[in-house]
Amino acid sequence: MIEVYDLQKHFASGFIKKRYKPAVQSVSFAIEKGETLGLVGESGCGKTTVGRLLLRLIEPTAGKIVFDGQDITGLKHAEMRKLRPRMQMIFQDPESSLNPRMKIGESIAEPFRLGLRGRCSKSEIRNHVQELVDIVGLNQEHVNRYPYQLSGGQNQRVVLARILAINPEFIVADEPTAALDVSVQAQILRLIMDLKRDFGLTMLFISHDLEVVRHMSDRIAMMDKGRIVEIKSSKDN
Amino acid sequence: MALLDIIKLRTQFPSQDGMVKAVDTVDLLVAEGERLGLIGETGCGKTVLGMSIVRLLQPTTSIEGKINYKGRDILKLKEEDMRRLRGKEIAMILQNPTTSLNPVLKVGDQIAEAIRLHQGLGKREANARAIEMLQSVHLPDAAANANQYPHELSGGMRERVMIAMGLACNPEFIIADEPTKGLDIKTKMQIVELLREATLHKAMLMITHDLGVAGSICDKIAVMYAGELLEEASSQEILNDPAHPYTQGFINSLPSRGLLPIPGTSPSLICPPSGCRFHPRCRMATKTCEMKHPEMVQIEKGHLVRCHQFN
Numbered sequence: 001m002i003e004v005y006d007l008q009k010h011f012a013s014g015f016i017k018k019r020y021k022p023a024v025q026s027v028s029f030a031i032e033k034g035e036t037l038g039l040v041g042e043s044g045c046g047k048t049t050v051g052r053l054l055l056r057l058i059e060p061t062a063g064k065i066v067f068d069g070q071d072i073t074g075l076k077h078a079e080m081r082k083l084r085p086r087m088q089m090i091f092q093d094p095e096s097s098l099n100p101r102m103k104i105g106e107s108i109a110e111p112f113r114l115g116l117r118g119r120c121s122k123s124e125i126r127n128h129v130q131e132l133v134d135i136v137g138l139n140q141e142h143v144n145r146y147p148y149q150l151s152g153g154q155n156q157r158v159v160l161a162r163i164l165a166i167n168p169e170f171i172v173a174d175e176p177t178a179a180l181d182v183s184v185q186a187q188i189l190r191l192i193m194d195l196k197r198d199f200g201l202t203m204l205f206i207s208h209d210l211e212v213v214r215h216m217s218d219r220i221a222m223m224d225k226g227r228i229v230e231i232k233s234s235k236d237n
Numbered sequence: 238m239a240l241l242d243i244i245k246l247r248t249q250f251p252s253q254d255g256m257v258k259a260v261d262t263v264d265l266l267v268a269e270g271e272r273l274g275l276i277g278e279t280g281c282g283k284t285v286l287g288m289s290i291v292r293l294l295q296p297t298t299s300i301e302g303k304i305n306y307k308g309r310d311i312l313k314l315k316e317e318d319m320r321r322l323r324g325k326e327i328a329m330i331l332q333n334p335t336t337s338l339n340p341v342l343k344v345g346d347q348i349a350e351a352i353r354l355h356q357g358l359g360k361r362e363a364n365a366r367a368i369e370m371l372q373s374v375h376l377p378d379a380a381a382n383a384n385q386y387p388h389e390l391s392g393g394m395r396e397r398v399m400i401a402m403g404l405a406c407n408p409e410f411i412i413a414d415e416p417t418k419g420l421d422i423k424t425k426m427q428i429v430e431l432l433r434e435a436t437l438h439k440a441m442l443m444i445t446h447d448l449g450v451a452g453s454i455c456d457k458i459a460v461m462y463a464g465e466l467l468e469e470a471s472s473q474e475i476l477n478d479p480a481h482p483y484t485q486g487f488i489n490s491l492p493s494r495g496l497l498p499i500p501g502t503s504p505s506l507i508c509p510p511s512g513c514r515f516h517p518r519c520r521m522a523t524k525t526c527e528m529k530h531p532e533m534v535q536i537e538k539g540h541l542v543r544c545h546q547f548n
Contacts, residue, residue: 043392043421151502152279178419181278181446186490186498208421211492 001170001202002054003030007063009049023049025226027063031170036196036203038217038234040210046226047206051172054204055087056080067170085116088168090176090192094155098147104158105129105143111165132161136191153184160195167199174206189216239305240410240440241267241290246302248282248289255507259285261464262302264533267410272441274451274472276487277461278503283444284332286461287412290442291329292319306410325355328408332415332444334395338387344398345371345383348405355406370401374431393424397431404435411441417450429453448491452476457539460484463504463514466533470540480542483515513545521546 009024023046031037041047052058054065056072064073072083091097098107111117112125120128133143136157147155156176163171173192177185193216196203205216213220214234222230248260259282267273277283288294290304290311304311306327314322323329331337339347348367352358358366364383371379374397387395396416403411416432417425432443433454445451451458451472458475460468460483468481479485486499501518504510510517516526525545533543 042423153502182448183278183487183490183499184502186492186496187500189492189496190498209492210422212496215492215496 001031001033001035001068002204003066004028004050004054005064005066007050007053007065008061009046009053009058010061022226024053024060027223027226027228029221029228029231031202031204033169033202034200035219036205036217038213038220039204039206039223040208040213040220041223043208045223047208047223048174050223051089051174051204051206055084055089055172057089085111085166086168087170087172088163088166090156090159090163090171090173092175092178094152094159094179095147097159098155098162100147102146103143104138104145104147104150105133107147107158108132108143108161108165111162116166128165132164135164135195136161137187151184152180153188156180156188157191160191164195164199168201170202170204171196172204172206175208177212178207185212192216238269239266240269240271240307241265241442242303242305243290244303244305246286246289246300246304248285248294248298248300250295250298252507257506258464258509259506260289261509263461263464263466265459265466265469267440267442270438270440271457272436272443272455274455274458275442275444275461276446276448276451276458276475278446278487280503280506281461282464282506283461284414287329287414287442287444290412291323291327293323293329321355324351324408325406326408327410327412328403328406330399330403330411330413330416332418334392334399335387337399338395340387343384343386344390348383348398348402351402351405367401367405370405371398373404374398374401374435375427376401393420393428396420396424396428400428400431400435409439411436411439412444413441414444415446416443417445417447425450448476448488449493460487463509464506465514465543466541467515467543468541469533470537474537474540480536480540480547481515481544482519482521486518513543 005028007024007027010020010022012018012020027050039047039050053060064071108129109125112120112128133140138154138157177188180188205213207213217234220232220234221228243263243265246260246263249256249258263286275283289300300312345364345367348370349363352363352366368379368383371383376382376394376397417428420428429450443451443455455472458472459466462483468484475484479488489495489497490499499518504514512528513526513531516522531543531545533541534547535541536547
């Protein structure tokens, strides 16, 4: 589904005399269709950078990213935009991922309104939203609320509903439960597992918690100082 | 002997939607040299309980009950006396070092300030002592770090500064509020080790939602839910043989213990559920649980539980 060859990213700092800091150094891996690859490492090891590079939210310094057989490294903005609905990202902080001035229902309806799922009438959109709200375990009463009126766990459910509305094939989940309590974390992780199974998603799951990654992934890639030091099956040890 | 004895503490504050009963009739005892972990989910009132002890809450907050510290009721102290106690005898390590530290003051000066106020040392001596404190929390280059601003330090280093500040006046009782929040695992283990070392012969109330952290430092653990305590026992017992269905659920939701979530969400503190506050989410709930509020009962020596199945 996704292949990465010798990916590199250097960040520049300094104004007159630029200094370059390598964040990601020659990272290569592949994720099969329907597989979850866990990416573990300490904070600052470059794991979030890898996730962002895969979706081309930032440009790689060198290397190649192949998505579903197509080299996306050199794609122009417009071409990339056509691909974007097929790849989505779940961020750490759900509240800042949602538009604070949009009601939950509007947020979830947005992909339909923009026509990402073909033409929909207003009543069709309403039905889709209702269905998604049920799937992620929210109540219909939440639809008319704003993100600040919901808890962190509920907002992360909204983010998931919105992602399902876009119907992607590949998801990068970047510490989706870092801001949540243990018991809420368990609920959200279970939900992600169920959705992944039911919708046949392919996933890169990024976390610093090896225990969590072990639950979520088929294979685990260990990252340290910008390099992947080991990739192994999560069943090992 | 009891160092801190909290009796029927009720802390409430007004909000737009009504009175928030953040702490509802809590009894808690911390013995001298004892480290107690206070465990609970976000919004269960554990931070408000900690803040009630040092009286750092909004003036609109109503606090009832008694908080006896060395036999004296803290709630009756004048603000001036309270200020003398706070930081010197009872130290609070606040959560979220990024927002708790003053961003425009060098960290060394922030620590020295408390030392000058409470111990009457001069500027130079206080600064030297601040550097000593930074050394004691194992900052790599204490003298240089003292001259840095909070934003120049990493999350783990900032947490160390918070701990150094808390311990600066050699307090007898330490309240640590989520000291490991937002840290990655390696840094978390280092902070845990540091706290364990620093509180070796001191009393501590550690507020956290991380059971692993509480279990590795604390002698005893109290579990809080929707403003009240549901269970209290030795750390060993809570981790290996929890009695309350909520504690069991909480432990089972840990990734290392199966990642099995408790269904539902934590209740509102404005109008908590009738009867047992946990009954809407409890897999063992009966009619009684819905109707009658359970009392805390002792099921073994030192093991208290608030659940109808033990009545």
